[in-house]
Amino acid sequence: MAKLYFHYATMNAGKTTMLLQASYNYRERGMETMLFIAGHYRKDDSAGVISSRIGLEAEAELFRDGDDLFARIDDHRRHGSLHCVFVDEAQFLEEEQVWQLARVADRLGIPVMCYGLRTDFQGKLFSGSKALLAIADELREVRTICRCGRKATMVVRLGPDGKVARQGAQVAIGKDVYVSLCRRHWEEEIGRVEPEDLIGFAGEVRGR
Numbered sequence: 001m002a003k004l005y006f007h008y009a010t011m012n013a014g015k016t017t018m019l020l021q022a023s024y025n026y027r028e029r030g031m032e033t034m035l036f037i038a039g040h041y042r043k044d045d046s047a048g049v050i051s052s053r054i055g056l057e058a059e060a061e062l063f064r065d066g067d068d069l070f071a072r073i074d075d076h077r078r079h080g081s082l083h084c085v086f087v088d089e090a091q092f093l094e095e096e097q098v099w100q101l102a103r104v105a106d107r108l109g110i111p112v113m114c115y116g117l118r119t120d121f122q123g124k125l126f127s128g129s130k131a132l133l134a135i136a137d138e139l140r141e142v143r144t145i146c147r148c149g150r151k152a153t154m155v156v157r158l159g160p161d162g163k164v165a166r167q168g169a170q171v172a173i174g175k176d177v178y179v180s181l182c183r184r185h186w187e188e189e190i191g192r193v194e195p196e197d198l199i200g201f202a203g204e205v206r207g208r
């Protein structure tokens, strides 16, 4: 039985590298893959490229709100073989699109591997992540660590001024930097709890 997978993590955990490696493994064995990446925050309409920090990249189709992903994947499959679908930035999927991907697994028998963030910088679930956490067959956490060595499950956003953003849009386009933290240090950086140690990350960044 084909499954719907959700690999989730914070920023900079290497999700995209994992996606590209997994797609490469399929293709190396002569199997076909179809890649998607969010088109929401891209300026040009050309085909997308998924690229990882370590230099791997692959062509991908863009998905946007309102797209019928089941129809696009079904159409692609009819014009050739297709063995696995990969979705990067899956946090931006709409709930209905997550259901469409579930149908790709259930009715077309093609596994779908989604990679994305679980929560935004305010600790709130993204729409796509919420639906994936609800209905995916397999949830896999991609681990990365906080500055303190604990598992990082949260992310803060540092604006151009180097300060931690405490409100604003869910996604900022520009020179913002995201830092992954454990929940304890996230609450301190976001200003909910007084810091108990003297290694504030935002402070370090400001001091550079």
Ligand SMILES: [Zn+2]
Pocket (backbone or CB within 6 Å): 146, 147, 148, 149, 150, 181, 182, 183, 184, 185
């Ligand atoms: Zn920490």
